[in-house]
Amino acid sequence: MSATTPLAASGSAPAPARTRASALSSLRGRGNWQLWVGGTVLALIALAALLAPLVAPYDPNRQDLTMVLTSPGDVHWAGTDGIGRDLLSRLIYGARVSLGVAGLGMALSIAVGVGAGMLAVFGGKWSERIVLRTIDVQLAFPYILLAVAITSAVRPSFGVLVGLMALAGWAGAARVVRSVALSERGKDYVRAAEMVGASRVRIARKYVFPSVLPSVLVLAPMQMSAMIVFEATLSFLGMGVRPPTATWGGIMLEGKDYLADAWWITTLTGLAIFVTALSLMLIGDGLQRLTGQRIDAIGGTVETRKEGAA
Amino acid sequence: MGRYVTSRLLQALFIVVAITLGVFLILRVTAGDPARVRAPVFSSPEVIEQYRADFGTDRSIPEQLGSFAGGVVKGDLGESFRFQKPVTELIGEALPRTLQLALLALLMSVCIAVVLGVLAARHPGSPWDWMASAVAAVGQSAPVFWVGLLLSTYLAVKLGLFPAGGYDGFKSLILPAFTAALSIVPTELRVLRESMRSTLRQEYVRAARASGVPEWKITFKYALRNASLPLLTVIGVDVGYLLGGVIVAEVVFNFPGIGQLALVALNARDYPLVQGITIVTASVFVLVNLAIDLLYTVVDPRIRLEAA
Numbered sequence: 001m002s003a004t005t006p007l008a009a010s011g012s013a014p015a016p017a018r019t020r021a022s023a024l025s026s027l028r029g030r031g032n033w034q035l036w037v038g039g040t041v042l043a044l045i046a047l048a049a050l051l052a053p054l055v056a057p058y059d060p061n062r063q064d065l066t067m068v069l070t071s072p073g074d075v076h077w078a079g080t081d082g083i084g085r086d087l088l089s090r091l092i093y094g095a096r097v098s099l100g101v102a103g104l105g106m107a108l109s110i111a112v113g114v115g116a117g118m119l120a121v122f123g124g125k126w127s128e129r130i131v132l133r134t135i136d137v138q139l140a141f142p143y144i145l146l147a148v149a150i151t152s153a154v155r156p157s158f159g160v161l162v163g164l165m166a167l168a169g170w171a172g173a174a175r176v177v178r179s180v181a182l183s184e185r186g187k188d189y190v191r192a193a194e195m196v197g198a199s200r201v202r203i204a205r206k207y208v209f210p211s212v213l214p215s216v217l218v219l220a221p222m223q224m225s226a227m228i229v230f231e232a233t234l235s236f237l238g239m240g241v242r243p244p245t246a247t248w249g250g251i252m253l254e255g256k257d258y259l260a261d262a263w264w265i266t267t268l269t270g271l272a273i274f275v276t277a278l279s280l281m282l283i284g285d286g287l288q289r290l291t292g293q294r295i296d297a298i299g300g301t302v303e304t305r306k307e308g309a310a
Numbered sequence: 311m312g313r314y315v316t317s318r319l320l321q322a323l324f325i326v327v328a329i330t331l332g333v334f335l336i337l338r339v340t341a342g343d344p345a346r347v348r349a350p351v352f353s354s355p356e357v358i359e360q361y362r363a364d365f366g367t368d369r370s371i372p373e374q375l376g377s378f379a380g381g382v383v384k385g386d387l388g389e390s391f392r393f394q395k396p397v398t399e400l401i402g403e404a405l406p407r408t409l410q411l412a413l414l415a416l417l418m419s420v421c422i423a424v425v426l427g428v429l430a431a432r433h434p435g436s437p438w439d440w441m442a443s444a445v446a447a448v449g450q451s452a453p454v455f456w457v458g459l460l461l462s463t464y465l466a467v468k469l470g471l472f473p474a475g476g477y478d479g480f481k482s483l484i485l486p487a488f489t490a491a492l493s494i495v496p497t498e499l500r501v502l503r504e505s506m507r508s509t510l511r512q513e514y515v516r517a518a519r520a521s522g523v524p525e526w527k528i529t530f531k532y533a534l535r536n537a538s539l540p541l542l543t544v545i546g547v548d549v550g551y552l553l554g555g556v557i558v559a560e561v562v563f564n565f566p567g568i569g570q571l572a573l574v575a576l577n578a579r580d581y582p583l584v585q586g587i588t589i590v591t592a593s594v595f596v597l598v599n600l601a602i603d604l605l606y607t608v609v610d611p612r613i614r615l616e617a618a
Contacts, residue, residue, distance in 0.1 A: 139547070144554035145591070149333065152576040153340035229453045233558060235453045237573065252455065256562070259463045259474075266463065268454030277451035278607075 033288030038221075041279035049095035058086035060093040060246045063081040069262045079264040081254060087265060090246040091272050096274065097240075097247045102159065102227035105165020109227075110220055112166060113173020114212065120174070121181040122204045131174065144233075151239035158241055161234065165227045176219055177212050184211040214291040218284055225280035232273045248273050318603070322596035326589060333588045334378065335452035337581050338371055344391050344579040365391055367581070379583065387589070388582035392575065397586035400571065405590060407477055408567035412556050414483055416545070419552075422495050423541070426504035428529060431510060431537075440523035442503055449496035454555050458489035458562035486559040493555025494548045506537040539610055544603045546602040549595060 048055050057077070064084035072079040078088035120131040147164050154160055181204075184190060190207050198206075234240050235249025243250055248269055255265030345361035362368040366377065381388055387397035422445075430442035466474035466485060473482045509515065510533055518528050557569030564570075568587060575583035606613045 085394065113359045143550065144557060145550075148557075148572070148576065149336065153336050225451060229451065232453050232462070233455060236453075236562060237558070238577075249455075252459065256459060259459065262468045263463050266456070266459040270453060273456060274448075277453075278447065281447055281451050307576075 005292030021041050029290075032286050032289055034282045035290065038282030038284075038286060041275060042283065045095055045276055045279070046099060048092050049099050052096060054090050056089035056092045058089040060089040061085065061244050069258065071262070072264050072268075073119040078268050079262065081251070081262070081265055082258055087251070087268065090251055091248070091269060091298045094246040094248045094251060094269075095272070095276070097158070097245065098228055098231060098273070101161045101165060101231045101241075102224045104162045105227050105231075106169065106220055107223040108162060108166035109223055110173050110216055112170040114177050114216060116170065117177025117212075118181060118204055118209070120178045121185060121208070122200050124231075131178075135171045135174055138167075139175075143168045147230075147234055148237070148239060151234065156234070156241065160233060161241065164234070165230065168230060169223045169227065173219055173223065174218070176215055180212050180215050181208050184208045218287045218291060221280045221287065224283035225277045225284065228273060228280065290292040315600075315604075318600050322593070322600060325596055326592045329592045330585060330589050334375060334581075334585055335371075337579070337584060338374070342579045343367070344581060347579050348391055365581075378582075382589070387586035390575070390580055390583040392578040392580040392583065397582050399507050400583065401568070401586055401590055403565060404568045404571045407565070408556060408560070408569065409594075411487055411490065411559065411565065412552060413481055414487035415552060415559075416494075417557065418487055419491035419495045419498055419547075420541075422491070423498035423502050424534070424538075427506055430503045430532065431490060431506035432529065434507070442499055446496040446499050449492055449499075452492075454489060455558045457492055458486070458559055461485050461489060462562060466592045477566050482563075482565075486518060486556075486563040486565050489562060490552065490555035490559040493551050493558070493577060494545075497544050497551075501540050503545050505540045506533060509533045509537040512536075535609065539606070542602060542605060542609060546599055549598050549602075553591070553595070563599060 062085065064080070064086075066084070067076065067080050068084045069082060070076050070080045070084075072087075076086050076088065078086075078091065080086055081090070115133050116135070120128045123131070146167065150164060151160065185208055186201070190203060191206060193203055231240065232247075232249035232252070235247040236253050237249075238253060240247045240249050243254075251269045252266050255262065255269065258265055343358075343362075343547070344367060345358050349358050349361050359368070366374060378388065385398070389395065390397050390400055393400060426438065426442045426445060429438035430436075431523075433439060458463065460473070461582055462474055466472045473487050476482060482555055510529075512533075515528055518532055519525075523532075556567070559565065560567045560569040561573070568591065572584070572587045572591075574580075575587060
């Protein structure tokens with residue numbers, strides 16, 4: 001029931017007036033400010049990224065050597081960097097990479113996670129074992145090292161980063177999907193369907209998959225939030241999309257050399273990352289309250305730990 | 311217990327060997343020639359060939375693997391291409407610093423999580439509770455390197471309270487450790503608050519309260535011990551995140567530790583150094599996980615460990 005309202009509220013695309021009104025009243029009734037604040041902020045950032053050529057005051061790569069390290073003011077609202085590029089324009093263009101990598105990475109991660117989770121529940125004993133083992137190995141391995149190793153082997157590009165995001169997220173998603181699907185499969189109505197001879201594929205698609213959706217919906221913005229931070233971290237370590245393309249992490253890496261002279265470069269860029277990630281967290285939190293779903297990625301890990309230790 | 315530890319150590323050995331082998335092969339089959347990186351620009355082919363011969367990268371991969379494995383068994387990790395020094399010496403310098411940093415970060419994160427988590431659990435809906443939620447949410451959305459750069463800009467560069475970077479005694483550890491700690495505070499805090507809350511609702515806590523045991527004693531002596539079990543689990547899982555936080559903190563504060571060394575080694579395609587760092591970090595990682603599993607039995611004597 002509530003699976004449709006959050007989409008209408010949080011997406012940047014304007015919904016038809018009537019759906020919007022009903023979504024609004026249902027949200028008001030529940031007093032969910034998180035979804036509204038998060039959704040509005042994210043929509044603004046996404047809009048700026050989408051319309052970057054129209055919104056950005058300058059060309060993000062144009063160097064103005066007479067205006068090197070200008071502090072924020074009338075001419076350059078967010079100041080300029082070490083070679084006189086307008087920081088605000090670079091931030092706006094950087095949002096494209098950031099939201100693009102995190103958004104696509106999240107979609108891929110969720111898709112793989114749903115596939116793997118459902119396979120673990122419906123694929124039989126062997127696929128369950130293989131999937132669970134792979135999840136354990138993936139979660140046990142410090143993925144920052146994995147990412148560093150991969151980006152040093154292959155030239156990091158937009159596509160590679162999307163893949164890395166998916167690699168960081170799919171196991172968590174698969175674990176959540178599996179636990180929800182497993183409990184749904186044990187319910188009486190699903191067993192009844194099984195008994196009257198419904199095929200496994202039919203049960204998976206018709207009965208279990210819809211029950212997985214709310215959790216996935218809650219998980220998606222949370223994963224995307226973590227990926228925004230992760231992508232920025234990789235770029236900061238020099239393993240993101242190559243310069244001169246503006247990326248938030250890359251801007252901060254360059255700004256690190258000007259801490260004493262130009263506080264605005266690192267401070268404002270970090271603020272952009274923080275606000276974007278926080279807005280996604282708020283959306284996740286709001287959806288959590290709205291759907292009554294509690295995603296506890298940590299809870300999942302506690303479970304396996306006990307299996308190994310007790 | 312003895313059998314359990316032996317079996318876990320064997321597993322750990324297997325994991326370390328597998329990871330090292332993987333890194334060894336990935337380095338050699340992917341693009342990038344260490345000789346070209348090392349040689350001065352516009353070197354003649356002969357010079358580059360000479361570097362290859364010096365590095366031993368002109369030999370076949372099985373040959374290289376053989377001499378590498380032979381060295382490892384004798385405790386020799388080879389000589390770094392970039393620094394022309396034994397890898398063990400380079401790691402021996404950097405590793406203790408990084409371990410200091412990581413331990414201090416862990417200590418700080420646990421202190422923050424315990425203090426805030428206990429206060430929040432004891433007073434639901436209070437400003438403490440609110441603050442714990444805020445710290446958890448902010449800590450998760452604020453990139454660690456941003457917080458590190460802010461601390462560096464304002465506390466070190468502008469106010470001069472701390473050294474802005476490098477390694478120079480305890481004072482130079484504080485800011486990087488705090489930065490790295492922030493990478494794991496949110497999860498620790500959340501888990502501890504949650505488990506503390508449910509522990510405080512237990513019968514035995516009420517019984518203790520009814521028999522007049524002082525509140526602080528109930529909280530710290532009885533409840534915290536049980537509530538800290540999930541915290542231990544989280545720490546085990548988060549060692550990887552902590553490692554990430556430490557790498558970032560090292561870069562932000564120019565801290566000469568393993569993380570920085572690894573990044574330099576990767577960029578220079580310094581095979582022996584990368585391999586050496588891989589062996590050492592992977593070993594530390596699996597040993598820490600084993601130590602945490604053993605700690606379970608100390609914190610909760612009901613748990614018994616069996617060989618898996």
